[in-house]
Amino acid sequence: MKLNAFATTGAAALVSLGMAAGQAGAQDLPQVTMQALAGSVGGVPMMIMENEGLDEKYGFDGVFEYLPHEGAFQNFLMGKSQISMDNDVLGVSIARDEGFEVSAFYPVGNLYLGIVVPGGSDAQTPEDLIGKKVGHFGSDSGTTTFLRLIVQEIYGFDVLEEYEFSQVGPAALVNLLEAGEVDAIFDFESFVSEAITRTDGRYLLQAHQAYSEHTGGFAPWITNMVAQDDWLKENPELAYAVRDAYDEAIRMLEDSDYEILRKPYIRENLGITSDAVLDTMIENGRATPYFTSDWSAEKIGQAEEFLGKLAEDGTLIQNVPDGVMITLEDYLGPRS
Secondary structure, three states: OOOHHHHHHHHHHHHHHHHOOOOHHHHOOOOOEEEEEOOOHHHHHHHHHHHOOOHHHOOOOEEEEEEEOOOOHHHHHOOOOEEEEEOOOHHHHHHOOOOOOOEEEEEEOOOOOOEEEEOOOOOOOHHHHOOOOOEEEEOOHHHHHHHHHHHHHHHHHOOHHHOEEEEHHHHHHHHHHHHHHOOEEEEEEHHHHHHHHOOOOOEEEEHHHHHHHHOOOOOOOEEEEEHHHHHHHOHHHHHHHHHHHHHHHHHHHHHOOOOHHHHHHHHHHHHHOHHHHHHHHHHHHHHHHOOOOOOOOHHHEEEEEEHHHHHOOOOOOOOOOOOOOOOOOHHHHHOO
């Protein structure tokens, strides 16, 4: 018993020393504050970085913040975080047009969003919702803006003119659909999976699948890594390190066949308490991968054309400013 007690005490001491050494090591690393939206699957790579130690592995001490949808981008523009992981290139375009020198420097999320209808709905295409009640969280959101353009291109009508919209937050949309107060919702993951599970529902239109089939392979990203231009210039090695950590995070996700989403730190951060919701989210990710690292010149050019279509519409942007999307290699030069 004494030997066991000694071993336990010794092990505890070693763990304590290891933790102290780890904390000391982290304190010696440069700090990078990163943000994502609370409840959004777009924050999953950050969660993996944080809990699997990828920040320290790649030479930085990450501070990871999960913020409510309202005011999240403003938090980043005010300089309260160095990297936003949950903003789209439309928002970057608007910010640059308003004088904020920020750029998207890598992709994060494919279009993990769409139009969801409850079980029992007779709707087979977005046209079947014309004149019906539809929930969304703002006509100026990337989700509604992208879905509006996609529906307009594929089906030839404007949802803002043909649907009767109700506006609440992304999480509250699930409650509206479940209560039968709307016939469909525009939302993103993980709220899509929750809505599908709670209403025995389905995607009426999965944005990435629908648009990539329509274009022959291209669909824009719904989220990107975005940073202040000055921060990138002052911290080139950190920018590359964050990109490397993200790449490993999505490799871990894909290598696990999305089973890593079952880890408690991801469930808790996403607010998922139901195994059924988690099962749906894993199935949806397998069917349409949530993340990408495709930042090729071809893809960037196609995304610029997509933004050009939004500028032609003129509702949120009237032009596409220079510098919305950059590559680290072109902007900062190769790694030293």
